[in-house]
Amino acid sequence: MKYIWLDCDPGHDDATAILLAIQCPGITLLGVSTVHGNANAENTNNNAARCLYAFAAPSHIRVCPGATKPLIRAERHDPEIHGIDGLGGVEGLPHASHPGVQTRLIDHGAPIRALEGMAYAVRQTWKEGQGHKVTMISSGPMTNVGLFVSVYPELLDGIEEFVFMGGGVGIGNRSAAAEFNILCDPEAAQIVLDAPVKKTMIPLNVTHTAIVTRAVHARLLSPAFGIVAPPGPAAPGATLPRASTPLRHMLSTLIGFFADAYKSTFGFVDGPPLHDALTVAYVARPELFACRRYRVDVELAGAHTAGETVVDVWNYRQCDDSWGRNGKNCMVAEKLEVDGFFKLFLDCVARCDKVSPLNQ
Template sequence: MRHQILLDVDTGRDDALAIMFAMRHPDIDVHAITCVAGNTSAANAAANTLRILDLVEAPPIPVAVGAQRPLIEPLRDASWIHGPNGLGDVDLPVSGRGIEPVHAVELMRRCLLSSEARLTVIALGPMTNVALLLRTYPEVAGRIERIIFMGGSATVGNATPAAEFNFWHDPEAAHIVLTSGIPLTMYGWDILWSMRTGAHQIAELCDSADQVRQIAGRLLAFAAADPANGSPVIYDCIGDAGVLCVMAAPELFGIESRPVQVVLTPGPARGQTIVDQREMAGEDSAHGMTAPVPLVDVVTSASNNEVLAMFLETLDGRCGCDNGASHHAER
């Protein structure tokens, strides 16, 4: 089946891999890309997005800059793991493509209202842009097929012991999206971090004659310095690209409908996702202490080898999908 999508990104290294996948997958139509602060600044995210679109020789796709900080918190980016400009040590030429002269929220609204089909929103960074869209133009919610997001975790965090980065960066935005009533799929840190590539796969990418594969290999191989002790950290998983894999091949993942909420209170748990995995009611229900919590389709497991194979085949242009040639929405 064809997938009509809006991409909302904070283009660091794994968002770049996701854009590569989306542009080379034959059954994904990208209507627009909006950029938010997160892995790097919103301006860097937009510049990186344009560079990656050039790299994959994408057709003209509208790109807009959105929120430059969270709704409440100050900007605290993840440049330590993504490099100063967000793409590790990859230095691509400045793009000649232009940025749309409107805010990301306006571009999202325009695309949602003008599309014949409802669109799936793929949210790969903090959900500030998506939250602002739903608060500013609540009438567009009915034009969204589903929001599939990278965020949260059913186990441990990465920004803190409890909280995953995107939710920690803007918990209020995550809460707005979780309680929007729009169908949601959560691809959390616990699943993302399990989708690791091997050294041999990275080496094959880096040695490829195809420039897209070479750059993908370098993005995966980048070694950051641990801010606690300076030791090298290699973020060698396909990261945000896994969200698009869930959309393209849900049969490769275990998905369960679970109540999910995010902690908004100050303290060490701020930004934590509470995924209720109980099989029976507890004392909170027995004593009338519960309030309705939205149900979210939570990715709980993945066929890692098959997912990685699909990702690499898509980069190669060998994905066996509905047709054999890449196609993107006419604009």
């Protein structure tokens, strides 16, 4: 069993990470915190609560609101990809004012802040070595995680691993060199990379292989749909099956908006990549990934390369065996078993189908 804390900025693909965190076998979700990123902090907080409700998270899980801006830099959002509120185009997901969503936003009348929630979860789970270590997952800018590392160094022994979706090896997506999550708060990312704890980076090079194709989308809508759109130029326009449940309809609209955004912005014609869901998939099923250990740093001062993850693939930097400031500090995912990932994803949707309040 893996005990995880999820820090996120929902975001369409963050929503799928939340679904997996709740429904993956072998995963115990301890809590969720939110951060600025794909939308402003108020929207990401509300969106996380909406997802917790829709995906039937255990009733004690509440959203812990976190940083509203980066450590140093001006905040940035991504409405071109995610819409103004972070979950543009989604149908069937209750509004933040829904009573079931509201219960996810407060705890005993007030929200618990991200750092407090993180620290409490680690203390209560680790129990000073008598319990279990916590894997901390980040699917957004790492402001909250960087603050946790800085404020609670005594709790780092209770962290098994930091897993983050972010960065790229030689590629970016929100500048010529930088990936969005890292670009939003590169200083926080460097703080985490310097922490003396194992890290695993899921970069764009891998997430861009986790494409929700027409065939996957059809199976998402209807598990019984065995014949997908024919191959060839006509396939992208082929009719998809009707959603078999309200939950699946909601997820289809989420994927559909994301697909349109990735097609118009980045030219992805086969479907959108489910970046953030891979973080939870890695924790639940590490055998689906091929990883290699490298020294990774973040460019903080480059006029054209700020936010770039500099992966020392040729071992130019002399490093020790630690995971910290002077070591080979990060496992970097290099390959994904794509079919295995989507089987896991669709299995989690099927599990959620049985319990989601959207279907009742």
